[in-house]
Amino acid sequence: MTGNIIELTGLTRRYGQFTAVDNLFLTVSTGEIFGLLGPNGAGKSTTILMMLGLTEPDSGTVRVCGLDPTTHPVEVKKKVGYLPEEVGFYDDMSGLRNLIYTACLNGIPESEARIRAEKLLERVGLANEMHKKTGKYSRGMRQRLGLADVLIKDPEVIILDEPTLGIDPAGVREFLDLIVELSREQKITVLFSSHHLHQVQQVCDRVGLFVGGRLLAAGDVKSLASQLFGKSPYTIEAGIDFPPAHAGEAPGPEERKQAIRQALLNTEGVSSVSEENGILQIACARDLTGEVAAAVLGAGIRLTSLNKREYGLDDIYYRYFEGGATNE
Template sequence: MTAVIEAVGLIKRYGPVVAVDDLNLTIPSGEVYGLLGPNGSGKTTTILMLLGLTEPTAGQVRVLGNDPSRNPLAVKRQVGYLPDSVGFYDELSARENLRYTAELNGLARDDAETRIDEVLTRMGLRDVSTRRAGAYSRGMRQRLGLADVLLKRPQVAILDEPTMGLDPEGALEFLDMIRGLKADGITVLLASHLLHQVQAVCDRVGLFHQGRIVLEGTVDALSERVLGGAYRIHLEVDGQAQALEGTLSAVPGVVRVMRESPRGYLVEAKSDVRGAVAHRVVTAGGALLSLRLERLGLDEVYARYFQEVRHEG
């Protein structure tokens, strides 16, 4: 696997404000990488530097082996970019909007029409392609944006807040489409602040905070590292539930046991220990009423991490 995107010591300052601070990023080919963090944490600035639309103050960037600030055309020919709340020429139809993109990419007319049909069909917009882009709903615009990205048959797709403003169903649908890009072998860089939405599609994530990537890895690895136990098991036990806390803590892999209510326990574990926990409860004479596994997501990871950072500070 070769690195498709590589950034070393990337810095961007706007006057006294540091937008991106010593960023190191390596994304191998075929990966879906999530650049996650709150608004204003430097995600978009990073993306603009990767595309050569903003010049870095310091540091090195390589995208597909090219320096974006020196050879932006070669980069932009192979990298598709879906901007944050993408805009179209409202008075033109969806097809005409795509046609313009095709022309800017220097595609021959026949080739362009074939590709436009292809991407419109793929995004489910074929039937409404003659409608004005201004009449499109938010979800349709976003899909048209992805069609616009796919038109140039990119090797890398950079998507900025792709699910923002979509209803839950639309967001899931869109995430499915992103999975489809991965299946096509397209490397995807995803920037978002909606951590819980995008964690499902990302191979690896980098958590952004004030221009730095503070945590990086797979979602599971991050929860393991920050939360200790990545698995939370909620128990409801009836009967003589006196000494259960001790019993449960003895289960291998359990990190912490807390009593949530007279009948409820919360077990944090490093692995899925539901079987062992249930067994212990029953052998201890308790009546197990319910047992529920809660997977912790990036939201908790993020929240917990910054809690700790603040505590240390």
């Protein structure tokens, strides 16, 4: 685990007015499994294409295995295996022939290519289907063949772009296990792009969160949560209701709502309070469930429900990808 095998500095790529990748800094160290997590259209694929020299950055530099893929694409592609999002094979050739073809393109003599291809097909569990035409392969089989195709050149880095798309859950599990196993066995650095956070959580040593062409945060899942939510990793949801107010007595519900919000905000450790449909959302640094309950009841408000939530990648995901960043 020495040094960085992938280094992106200030990488920018624009398509007309649209900036797909915006001043991206990213390093991946040798031997780790790095997850690039982001919604569709976040610029993950564009970043990957730039790492392979298949598209040129507008500014910034890419270094993969110490080489610049824009000027030395062939050297980089010798060391980097890439599994595209929707991998295609020559349908009228068998899986084995497809692999041998790739191996020959990598300068491996045909006799050795065959030995390697057979070994790898066995490894990815396609030993019985190797002579079948790839046109008849199922989606999961194609992905496994794709993995074998990437590994046949004996790469230092493999880049997998949404490799689990369209595989059934059992297949995904198997596929991910295979990736982890192979990576550990052969000391291959893996860059894994996905929008499925659970899969990323399952296999990756480190995760980079990618939204709108920017890297929001990078690190392991735990440090990611603290990076993103800093002072408030807990959210407490409190359902509130107001007992029917007697005429002339006490302030109306709106004022009382304001009062309880203010009271909660004054509590130590609470960073923000919001209210929607009678549910208070209280973001806080510690577990303040008891204090919140006491404060609500103390204000003479009926407490209908109380729920404590801890942040996982799930929340990161929803907060940043789907709802956009609220609660700021």
